[in-house]
Amino acid sequence: MRIAVVGTGYVGLVTGTCFAETGNTVTCVDIDQKKVDKLKGGTITIYEPGLDHLFLRNLKESRLHFTTNLAEGIKGAQIIFLALPTPPGEDGSADLSYVLGVSGQLGKILEAYAVIVDKSTVPVGTADKVRDAIGKNAKVEFDVVSNPEFLREGVAVDDFMKPDRVVIGTSSERAKALMQQLYAPFVRQGNPIVYMDERSAELTKYAANAFLAAKITFMNEIARMCERLDADVDMVRRGIGGDERIGKRFLFPGIGYGGSCFPKDVQALFKSAEDVDYDFRILRSVMEVNQEQKTYLVPKIKRYFGDLKGKHIALWGLAFKPNTDDIREAPALYIIEALLKEGARVTAFDPEAMENVKRVVGDKITFADNQYDALNGADALVIATEWSAFRTPDFEAMEGKLNKKVIFDGRNVFEGPQMKALGYYYESIGRRPVKP
Known part of the structure; x- marks a missing residue:
């Protein structure tokens, strides 16, 4: 054809x-x-x-x-x-x-x-x-x-x-x-x-993305509850994911969704509901919670240090998800903005998205040639995107570069027992903090 x-x-x-x-x-x-x-x-x-x-x-x-x-x-x-x-x-x-x-x-x-x-x-x-x-x-x-x-x-x-x-x-x-x-x-x-008819097909796309966004947001709220109740979100995730009515996908907590689809489509469906005089209350909450979730790590970092002024933070991951260079509504951008506002310095690395971020933030932050160079002289590492290369790093190489063995993990890339054995202070999403 x-x-x-x-x-x-x-x-x-x-x-x-x-x-x-x-x-x-x-x-x-x-x-x-x-x-x-x-x-x-x-x-x-x-x-x-x-x-x-x-x-x-x-x-x-x-x-x-x-x-x-x-x-x-x-x-x-x-x-x-x-x-x-x-x-x-x-x-x-x-x-x-x-x-x-x-x-x-x-x-x-x-x-x-x-x-x-x-x-x-x-x-x-x-x-x-x-x-x-x-x-x-x-x-x-x-x-x-x-x-x-x-x-x-x-x-x-x-x-x-x-x-x-x-x-x-x-x-x-x-x-x-x-x-x-x-x-x-x-x-x-x-x-x-x-x-199906044209109108139903048009609504199907919005409904699919909005549902997945709601599922992600629900797990992020459960993660917040876990932190307050001394529970482990990974255990909860596995426990509910085995129910075939719920399924295992989109149950991983983190620092919110981004990209070109979920934020735009949830917003557009909410506006369509308003246009027909319907208050889509679930979507209102989804948008509010997700916006807060993007910077959820920053208060954790601030609590640990007390004052971020002059602190040097390494950031791994800039794209909104791995295997793309898309930075639209990426949580990393919101984290950078919040850290800079607190007076911190930021050095970032991403395998694909750095050029796109440079066009947005210019010289406000430093960009490293590789993930290990980003750690040079840093007081803490923040993980914002779960690239595969970040999952099994050379921890010995990391020790010689970080000022302090401190990691704030927005994607739950590492496991608590591993971090404890390596002597790191480690905070993630919906799991107990690990102290050396």
Whole structure:
């Protein structure tokens, strides 16, 4: 099939590359000429494990193309995906200007029937707005479909190539047949394609992310209770995770969720509820607790030292999660801001996200070449992202660099008994502090 993908951000580039991998001819469209030139030249513009290999192979085999010309990009395409930004406005609502702007252009240049697919995360009713925007100028038939993405940064290629389900919202049998043909190679093992109406599909994406955000937040609240009741959150997590009604995933406490999806989608769903005069009280609490959780370690650090002025803090991890360079709503940024406000100095290391953070904080903090150099002369180590490289470090090398053997672990990377044996003062989330 001939596919067009409008937008080459995270979702658009993964979508275009993975569809090309199953034999489709895919043209990706973006208004950023520099980005398009890089992609044409074989330089991938996002960090996502496993994507670079597929990208280069399909580029070489001429199944993957890039252009800044929308008319050129959609020419002959049977299906056109809109993978455009929907950033939150000041009131939390999703900004649809990019989606609707492109939709208006499509109406003027469509030459034959095509299925227009909302791949971006959009509020309920967006398919109707897209249909209206295209229909104002369209001279040919078209259908609008909602096909929300469920990609997790760090494992997006596997998520796309082996989805646990595909959600397609459409009321058109013609569009359904094309979408069935497109997704057939991805569901050969029997995972379902779930068909529904457009509005239900749009709400499904928000509901999924909001539920997971609530699950994470619930465990963070349980962790706080554990600290007050002298219980261990890891024991509680294992005890409830064995219940198949609850499941084991998303039960790990920490310093809050971040990234491009959960914060934005929870906020947008809450705003959608307000728009229909419904007070979504659970989501209000989720947002409040998560915001507090991002800096939950800072009072612990302050209690230990008494005064942070002049203290040197090493920070491991800047991305909102491992295996990505995404720093959107990353807890590390909030920790840095709070530590600097208290007068501390910060030296940070992250395997992938440092360049992105440099653009945000500039020279307010120091960046190290590796995780051990970040410890030089530091009074304590703070762990904000659970990169695999941080899980089994060389503790002997660490001892010679840290001024004090003190660790504040926001991701529960280490175990208490291990830290006690090594002579560290160690505080984590929802577990008893360890004193040497």
